[in-house]
Amino acid sequence: MEDFNAANEIQDLQYFGEFGGVNPSISDSSTYTFLSAKTMFDTFEGNAEGCYLYSRHSSPMNLYLAQALAKLENTEAANVTASGMGAITSVLLQVCKSGDHIISSRTIYGGTYAFLKNFLPPFNIETTFLDINNIEWIEKSIQPNTKVIYCESVSNPLLEVADLRKLSQICKKHNLKLIVDNTFSPLSISPTLLGADIVIHSLTKFINGSSDTVGGVYCGSQEFINDTKNVNNGACVLLGPTMDSFRSASILKNLRTLHIRMKQHSYNAQYLAEKFEQDGLKVSYPGLPSHKNYELMKSMMHEEYGFGGLMTLDAGTTEKANELMELMQQENLGYLAVSLGFYKTLFSCSGSSTSSEIPEEERIAMGISDGLIRFSIGLDHDIERTYQKMKECMVKTGVLHHENTSIY
Numbered sequence: 001m002e003d004f005n006a007a008n009e010i011q012d013l014q015y016f017g018e019f020g021g022v023n024p025s026i027s028d029s030s031t032y033t034f035l036s037a038k039t040m041f042d043t044f045e046g047n048a049e050g051c052y053l054y055s056r057h058s059s060p061m062n063l064y065l066a067q068a069l070a071k072l073e074n075t076e077a078a079n080v081t082a083s084g085m086g087a088i089t090s091v092l093l094q095v096c097k098s099g100d101h102i103i104s105s106r107t108i109y110g111g112t113y114a115f116l117k118n119f120l121p122p123f124n125i126e127t128t129f130l131d132i133n134n135i136e137w138i139e140k141s142i143q144p145n146t147k148v149i150y151c152e153s154v155s156n157p158l159l160e161v162a163d164l165r166k167l168s169q170i171c172k173k174h175n176l177k178l179i180v181d182n183t184f185s186p187l188s189i190s191p192t193l194l195g196a197d198i199v200i201h202s203l204t205k206f207i208n209g210s211s212d213t214v215g216g217v218y219c220g221s222q223e224f225i226n227d228t229k230n231v232n233n234g235a236c237v238l239l240g241p242t243m244d245s246f247r248s249a250s251i252l253k254n255l256r257t258l259h260i261r262m263k264q265h266s267y268n269a270q271y272l273a274e275k276f277e278q279d280g281l282k283v284s285y286p287g288l289p290s291h292k293n294y295e296l297m298k299s300m301m302h303e304e305y306g307f308g309g310l311m312t313l314d315a316g317t318t319e320k321a322n323e324l325m326e327l328m329q330q331e332n333l334g335y336l337a338v339s340l341g342f343y344k345t346l347f348s349c350s351g352s353s354t355s356s357e358i359p360e361e362e363r364i365a366m367g368i369s370d371g372l373i374r375f376s377i378g379l380d381h382d383i384e385r386t387y388q389k390m391k392e393c394m395v396k397t398g399v400l401h402h403e404n405t406s407i408y
């Protein structure tokens with residue numbers, strides 16, 4: 001596993017623009033001309049390598065970005081989509097048909113949860129939501145019609161880490177597909193090296209890193225990617241969540257700095273998590289030995305990229321959390337905003353935002369408390385200075401009672 005370095009793989013890809021530019025040229029076309037009608041027919045049938053027909057099927061820039069992301073995830077191929085949900089929904093609808101069953105981690109992004117819980121059942125696709133760390137229970141819950149185990153490598157928002165090695169063993173034994181959303185841990189975790197079949201990202205987050213677009217990708221075997229793009233029955237080409245070429249060009253440029261950004265996000269998050277834990281706050285971060293999956297994550301990650309940029313802190317109540325977030329924003333410590341992977345710290349209360357699709361009782365059972373703030377830690381240059389300023393906000397709002405005593 002240590003021999004694989006995705007950053008090198010991406011760096012080794014070389015593209016030239018049409019006029020020798022250092023970036024590939026953007027194809028600003030939805031449709032493409034042919035000198036012969038026969039080639040058009042062959043292209044439609046998927047038999048004319050290097051020819052383009054229509055940009056919902058594929059376009060040069062989307063293929064460049066997809067190729068780079070396949071390198072990132074060590075897969076044969078990939079396909080980019082207009083959003084992370086575009087990737088998730090296309091993949092699940094490709095793999096599962098009416099009468100099929102999915103096993104999913106119960107702690108996943110709220111939009112994915114809503115899709116599995118509310119959108120798929122009318123199409124006769126049912127999902128069982130389970131604690132992803134309870135491997136025995138997962139295996140026991142496999143039914144004859146189960147097709148997929150779905151999880152996030154590091155989950156949103158609770159930062160639970162899935163044991164991808166064990167899950168993949170179960171999948172192989174029962175002939176299921178292991179589909180992993182790796183949005184929170186690009187470069188740190190390479191799910192395919194641990195046995196995953198399909199890896200998904202919301203490119204909106206760390207990979208693009210600029211909070212200026214939504215985007216998604218799924219990475220897998222060439223055969224699977226081709227299936228999703230089949231003009232007769234491919235979920236992605238028929239549902240149509242196509243990324244625009246201008247966006248794929250800008251995401252490809254941002255991907256070039258991902259390795260540097262991930263190290264800084266992780267460094268800063270580790271620093272703050274350690275400091276706030278020492279102050280007695282209820283912090284959760286997979287890089288803290290107190291985190292229940294610390295050892296597991298260590299055994300799965302490429303250490304140089306760290307434990308990621310996400311951290312949670314329990315402020316006690318929604319009111320306290322809101323007060324703290326508003327003050328931190330006023331003090332220019334970050335933005336009260338959903339999403340993650342930006343240069344600036346972003347914070348939001350998961351229960352009332354990105355996980356609000358999950359009913360309250362289920363949220364509580366999972367451990368998403370009302371005062372839980374999810375932080376996506378930014379690229380701050382002087383993290384000690386940030387820590388001091390954040391701590392002042394915590395003291396002012398009573399989240400920390402005074403210098404060294406938390407409310408717990």
Ligand code: PLP
Nearest residue numbers: 083084085109156183202204215
């Ligand atoms: N997966 C995870 C882990 C996410 O956090 C999100 C969005 O927050 C998504 C998928 C959905 O991605 P998008 O908003 O790009 O559709």
